[in-house]
């Protein structure tokens with residue numbers, strides 16, 4: 001599959017290119033609209049899989065670069081993400097800011113810095129993720145950074161799918177490139193089931 005184009009003019013305000021960015025997700029197959037069975041067993045009219053967008057390095061670099069611009073004046077020293085979804089985002093945002101990228105991963109159920117990664121006391125840290133739904137992983141990583149004495153200066157994601165609920169970063173706002181409304185339903189309450197739309201399991205061969 002050819003990589004989607006990255007022809008959104010640089011410097012365009014985020015709100016103005018929201019739909020154009022969503023089109024890049026759609027072209028990459030990273031945003032599907034229909035009737036989907038999620039791994040949780042719930043149904044959703046929207047399926048989002050950022051990895052399908054981030055597999056294209058030019059596109060990943062372009063979109064993460066746009067997100068990074070929001071933090072150009074924040075004197076960020078390190079970009080920190082929860083594994084796995086946030087790793088590529090952290091890497092590309094850090095490249096745009098000219099700083100380093102590290103990631104936290106679960107060890108015995110707890111978000112941990114492994115592989116020799118460390119944060120210094122007072123280090124200015126930008127937290128990033130691919131998609132924020134409940135914000136749980138990012139909250140854990142925020143706590144990890146604060147316990148290390150680092151200063152979390154902002155929280156960002158490519159996609160905000162919180163539906164407007166507070167992700168609970170201690171009053172720190174979530175900055176996102178795009179917002180996606182993606183309700184989920186138990187099968188009994190699913191409007192698409194009621195309409196008789198065929199249910200698709202994402203990743204299966206028929207999509």
Ligand SMILES: [Zn+2]
Pocket residue numbers: 035043044187190191192193194199
């Ligand atoms: Zn359904």
